[in-house]
Amino acid sequence: TQLLEQSPQFLSIQEGENLTVYCNSSSVFSSLQWYRQEPGEGPVLLVTVVTGGEVKKLKRLTFQFGDARKDSSLHITAAQPGDTGLYLCAAPKRTSGSRLTFGEGTQLTVNP
């Protein structure tokens, strides 16, 4: 069973602070996705990382895939209230289809 462990589970910070969210597993992944979800809405795909050591930037968000493709991190610089939401990492299970296995998520609250 491939499990994705996210930490921290909850994070409450002030506007302007930096933060990092982690996604770890003992399994090697062919790719890993990060999603952001707001209450009552569907997850929105932020980024896909594929290559070990890969770094992708999306405005103030920086995503990194571990060298061994077992872990990933999401760093947000100068967080804003609009960044508030549930951040989920997910990885496809390539056997019999491509179902996504999700981490439990990090609930981020950015206070003005």
Place this chain on the structure above:
Amino acid sequence: DSGVTQTPKHLITATGQRVTLRCSPRSGDLSVYWYQQSLDQGLQFLIQYYNGEERAKGNILERFSAQQFPDLHSELNLSSLELGDSALYFCASSVGSLQGNGEQFFGPGTRLTVL
């Protein structure tokens, strides 16, 4: 807007009843996935269809069934509903079953409340 549509947005029903949730995938996507999200379980994979055929099953109860039609839209049928079935149900779609990087695009979800 992901391009995936789901109806209805909200559904309130009673225990023992049967409901049908509908999903239309993004244009060009052949795979449809159904997920259940509850407070204590997170996002759980239920079932996948690819071009009309069942491709993978997850933690889907026997009371639940799904199908994908020739026009690629999908329906999730939930029967003999129990209080514990109350959850958000999401549909997602992707280009293929084993193609690409596993990216899936999610619909806005159906919130099911069983009273």
